[in-house]
Amino acid sequence: MSYISLKKKATVALLCLVSFTVGCILTTKLHSPQSFQMPSGLASLQASRLDLGKRIRGQRLKDNSKNVTESNADMYADHREASVDDERALTDQNETDIFTDYTYDTDKEAVSANSHAVAQPVSKHHYFVEVSDPRAGLILKKVISKLPRNLLRSVVFGKKIFDERELSLLGSKKAPTVSLQKKWAALTEGMREVGYEQRLPVVINIGVKKSGTNAFGFFISQHPQIVHSIGNEVHYFDWNYGKGIEYYRSRMGFSKANQFTFEKTPRYFITPDAPKNILKDLPSNVKFVICVRDPVERAKSDFRHEAELAMRRGKKDRVAVRTLARSETPASQGEKFEQTVLDKNGNINLSSDIISASVFSKHFKNWLEHFPRDRFYILSDEKVNKDIYTEMKNIENFLGLEPFFERNMFFYNREIHAPCMKVEPRPCPAKSTPGFLPKAEPSPEVIQKLRNFFRPYNQEFEKLTQMEFSWTNL
Numbered sequence: 001m002s003y004i005s006l007k008k009k010a011t012v013a014l015l016c017l018v019s020f021t022v023g024c025i026l027t028t029k030l031h032s033p034q035s036f037q038m039p040s041g042l043a044s045l046q047a048s049r050l051d052l053g054k055r056i057r058g059q060r061l062k063d064n065s066k067n068v069t070e071s072n073a074d075m076y077a078d079h080r081e082a083s084v085d086d087e088r089a090l091t092d093q094n095e096t097d098i099f100t101d102y103t104y105d106t107d108k109e110a111v112s113a114n115s116h117a118v119a120q121p122v123s124k125h126h127y128f129v130e131v132s133d134p135r136a137g138l139i140l141k142k143v144i145s146k147l148p149r150n151l152l153r154s155v156v157f158g159k160k161i162f163d164e165r166e167l168s169l170l171g172s173k174k175a176p177t178v179s180l181q182k183k184w185a186a187l188t189e190g191m192r193e194v195g196y197e198q199r200l201p202v203v204i205n206i207g208v209k210k211s212g213t214n215a216f217g218f219f220i221s222q223h224p225q226i227v228h229s230i231g232n233e234v235h236y237f238d239w240n241y242g243k244g245i246e247y248y249r250s251r252m253g254f255s256k257a258n259q260f261t262f263e264k265t266p267r268y269f270i271t272p273d274a275p276k277n278i279l280k281d282l283p284s285n286v287k288f289v290i291c292v293r294d295p296v297e298r299a300k301s302d303f304r305h306e307a308e309l310a311m312r313r314g315k316k317d318r319v320a321v322r323t324l325a326r327s328e329t330p331a332s333q334g335e336k337f338e339q340t341v342l343d344k345n346g347n348i349n350l351s352s353d354i355i356s357a358s359v360f361s362k363h364f365k366n367w368l369e370h371f372p373r374d375r376f377y378i379l380s381d382e383k384v385n386k387d388i389y390t391e392m393k394n395i396e397n398f399l400g401l402e403p404f405f406e407r408n409m410f411f412y413n414r415e416i417h418a419p420c421m422k423v424e425p426r427p428c429p430a431k432s433t434p435g436f437l438p439k440a441e442p443s444p445e446v447i448q449k450l451r452n453f454f455r456p457y458n459q460e461f462e463k464l465t466q467m468e469f470s471w472t473n474l
């Protein structure tokens with residue numbers, strides 16, 4: 001081979017190598033979060049969002065951008081009420097398999113999925129997408145598909161961040177199970193740069209279970225100063241206390257300095273050590289909202305809830321099996337309401353959680369030993385049903401929030417016989433109890449027995465709260 005042809009070949013090889021290297025660099029740059037450049041229009045739109053500290057949520061952003069508003073409308077497309085027990089099970093999950101467990105659960109009849117998601121731009125490169133139930137693979141996909149296509153996107157659930165590639169695997173059998181600690185660190189750093197922190201809650205909805213806590217959580221979370229915990233219920237002061245305060249903080253949404261972190265776990269109300277530990281661990285200005293309802297109606301609703309779990313356990317549903325393993329008085333499949341609330345001799349079954357949770361005064365006394373009465377707002381369902389607007393205004397005032405709620409934001413939904421809030425496109429949380437569940441329709445004698453049992457406790461609760469309730473003396 002001549003020297004010239006050798007030289008030619010070497011030049012060609014060199015050119016190939018250079019163009020390959022340049023290609024690689026360009027590709028890496030295009031896909032690297034660090035080098036990503038956002039179109040200037042979007043950048044300023046997002047910057048103004050961040051300055052306003054607003055979340056992309058339903059109609060609240062209608063004034064900002066048509067594109068984003070449409071996308072947000074879809075985020076609520078499948079908003080249904082959360083199941084406490086799914087949250088309970090979630091906190092049990094090892095960090096990497098959350099998606100594997102829940103995304104492919106297609107048994108929608110048996111599982112009342114809560115599927116709301118809130119997207120929030122947190123840096124040039126990331127959207128923070130809060131998903132209240134990680135089983136909601138479909139809604140996640142929907143949210144992601146609506147975000148500006150040319151942005152690098154991440155979805156966060158707790159400490160899990162799923163990038164676009166991983167999201168594209170949703171719906172396939174290849175579940176993303178990658179450890180994402182590094183991405184989480186990068187994202188939180190990005191959020192801190194723009195002024196967000198994970199703060200401990202200063203407002204907690206501590207219960208009572210089955211008294212409208214989901215609806216209240218939904219209403220209060222519409223306030224721009226309220227930042228909800230990540231996921232529906234954290235269960236720190238009952239089941240996860242051993243995990244430490246930094247775990248608890250890590251379950252909080254990111255907030256700006258003028259925002260209030262909100263958490264709801266109805267089981268705190270009946271957890272003996274919860275008030276003592278909250279006093280010890282949380283900011284001294286923490287306040288509480290307690291939803292209450294006719295104790296007999298509450299017990300019936302609680303029974304249906306437990307019956308749903310029992311039915312799911314019968315189907316070997318993993319969430320239910322795990323949840324029932326932790327329940328003090330698990331319902332048995334096929335058990336009737338009477339069998340749960342009465343003992344063998346026909347007396348009130350005092351060891352049943354379903355009874356105990358309705359004895360409001362007993363638990364409230366424990367809270368009052370640690371916090372003064374003025375730290376609690378008691379939200380009774382009769383007042384909620386009569387005038388939700390006034391109640392939300394009172395709570396705004398109680399918490400020291402800026403005025404936000406207006407009368408025309410609320411309406412009474414005759415289909416579900418409950419007040420709702422106009423948030424596009426699903427105005428309010430659906431009723432939690434699916435129609436296929438066993439009905440709790442005890443005989444009039446059993447009802448009377450329950451009423452006689454609860455009456456003295458109701459009267460005591462009235463004294464403790466300095467309030468009156470229509471169901472006290474029934």
Ligand SMILES: Nc1ncnc2c1ncn2[C@@H]1O[C@H](COP(=O)(O)OS(=O)(=O)O)[C@@H](OP(=O)(O)O)[C@H]1O
Pocket residue numbers: 083084208209210211212213214215266301302304305381416418419420428429430431432433
């Ligand atoms: N506004 C509104 N929207 C939807 N649902 C409402 C509302 N207000 C009260 N409820 C009734 O509250 C019951 C559920 O209570 P919780 O949300 O506290 O349940 S849970 O403890 O979190 O599982 C559940 O009661 P039952 O239907 O009797 O089971 C809901 O119907």
